[in-house]
Amino acid sequence: MKIGKLQIIIIALAIAAGIFAILVFAGVIPGFSGSSSKNKISLAMWGTISEHALQSALIDLKNSRYNIEISYQEKNPATFENEFVDALARQKGPDLVIFPSEMILPEKNKLQIIPFETIGERLFRDTFADGTELLLTEAGVAGFPILIDPLVLYWNKDIFRNKSIADSPKTWNEFLTTSQTLTEFGSAGNISRAGSALGIETNVNHFKEIISLLVLQTGSPIVDPKTLRVNFDGMKDALRFFAEFSDPQKFSYSWAKSMPESEDAFLKESLAMYFGFGSQYPSIKERNPHLNFDISQVPQILNGRLSLTYGKFYSVGIVNQTKNYDGALRAIQVIASKEQAQKISEGAFMAPARRDLLKEGATNAPLQTIFKQAIKFRSWLDINYARTSEIFAGMVKSVYTRVKTEEQATRDARELLDALYNR
DSSP, X not given: OOOOHHHHHHHHHHHHHXXXXXXXXXXXXXXXXXXXXXXXXXXXXXXXXXXXXXXXXXXXXXXXXXXXXXXXXXXXXXXXXXXXXXXXXXXXXXXXXXXXXXXXXXHGGGBOOXXXXXSOHHHHHHHBOTTGGGGBOSSEESOEEXXXXXXXXXXXXXXXXXXXXXXXXXXXXXXXXXXXXXXXXXXXXXXXXXXXXXXXXXXXXXXXXXXXXXXXXXXXXXXXXXXXXXXXXTHHXXXXXXXXXXXXXXXXXXXXXXXOOHHHHHHTTXXXXXXXXXXXXXXXXXXXXXXXXXXXXXXXXTTOSXXXXXXXXXXXEEBTTOSOHHHHHHHHHHHTSHXXXXXXHHHXXXXXXBHXXXXXXXXXXXXXXXXXXXXXXXXXXXXXXXXHHHHHHHHHHHHHTTSSOHHHHHHHHHHHHHHHHHO
């Protein structure tokens, strides 16, 4: 069978387009979008990332090379999702949105799905870190990931040194014994200094994320990303371990309901180890400049099959209501490019979502830890962050108040989640 000249030209153009796309995503061709534009593109973008973190990238976008002017509004994380939904209902929404991973499932229908013709699944997976595939749909991707914020272990170096402990715990077994060693009690039996903060839902910051971490390390996805079926394998054991730290009858007892929030306790040096997100590092440093602390990877299961941490990630997407899809697509391509993603990462004190930047690493010591943990991060598709947080909180409370056993609490929580995902 002979191939005509026209067919040869078409095949050659297709191959060239494929190679071009790969080079663009790889950052070999500057700017991600390829060419400059004489016509200015004006777009509105909302998100919870600080405007300061995006400032350098937005200035670059506005220059003659890209000619994209973005009006960015920084929103309060606590009210952002409701504000976004309300604005869309009034036809007053933005063109672009930088959204956290917990908004993927509930708000995906409000975003333009970028077809695989624009970025193929293989190229997406090769460009962006594991864990970001939660953005993939049958037809394309819900956005381009730009930042990863992994859960890390903050530890007070002075408290560790005073007890002759050289380093942070690497396994949960070590974490348990280290917490016991560092916890101190007053004459009345009250905790005067806590080794760790687990077991309570009201004053343990990120309690839901910590429990998610414990479950994900067992290999359970919590929610299957394809079928959206709840998978609680490992939840009972995770809940039992978490709850032990609030049980006065256990040697692991280190945290009580009467204590302040865990982040505040760590800042006041009444808590030795604190689970927080990597992006909190500058804030903690600023709030207590005299605090001698460091961050490390979260503990792992001894001889476990998986080495991972929980993490959130942020993506930039195109809102359905935009009247300039082509301009919006060009803008998010530039924002997710290697050059701009690096600047945004540095400004936000988070890891970039791009594999090439993660491979290059960071020169800043804390960011080096954050980058390494970002490579290992996992998350799960949350259908309603506030409601699932209530379910997790009820599960924890029912155990430490002895209303339910770990098995009963896990079973009831799963039933509530099943109803939420199947309604």
